[in-house]
Amino acid sequence: QDQLVQSGAEVVKPGASVRISCKTSGYTFTKFFIHWVRQAPGQGLEWLGWINPGIGTTKYSQSFQGRVSITRDTSATTSYMELRSLTSEDTALYSCARTQAFNYDSVFDLWGQGTLVTVSS
């Protein structure tokens, strides 16, 4: 069945970067955009951006522009999210999720299990 499986939890120091992976399986990689979303403790969901796996184009939230990079490896059907210059406010559960490619009105129909990122000295 269709799956998104993320890499394990990370503990990183303030000022450092973190890179999380999202391995997809069970479906055609290029038919769905991969998004990255986070939820800080006690907070709501926050959208970081998406990648079109087919051609590698990306779109980022203005809130994270310049600090986040989303990439993909088509041979590995995997997406990666790197977030730089981390502070304690970046401590959150980071999740990948998919929507239909080129359809901004489609729903998030499949989610990864989430990766806890803790920023601590």
Place this chain on the structure above:
Amino acid sequence: SYELTQPPSVAVSPGQTARITCSGDGLAKQLTHWYQHRPGQAPVVIIYRDSERPSGIPGRFSGSSSGTTVTLTINEVQAEDEADYFCQSADHTGIYVFGSGTKLTVL
């Protein structure tokens, strides 16, 4: 980026009706989806495109839209409906946004 505003919490007794609103300037032109989110689980779509209900979602869940506000209505609330609910939309350029989230408490 724009925001979608939801009430932080709604509390109702079993059998009553819960209404959760989601407001945002862009919603007059954009479709909105609703998700139910339980701790430790992936969010589940309960209403899509403002008012459509996916197969398998109980008929007591419904959605409506008026101007810049969309509303999720849960009739005859049951204890199992206690969860976080959030709305989500996207503009024509591909910028996505989530609502601030509403915790539904069944008293």
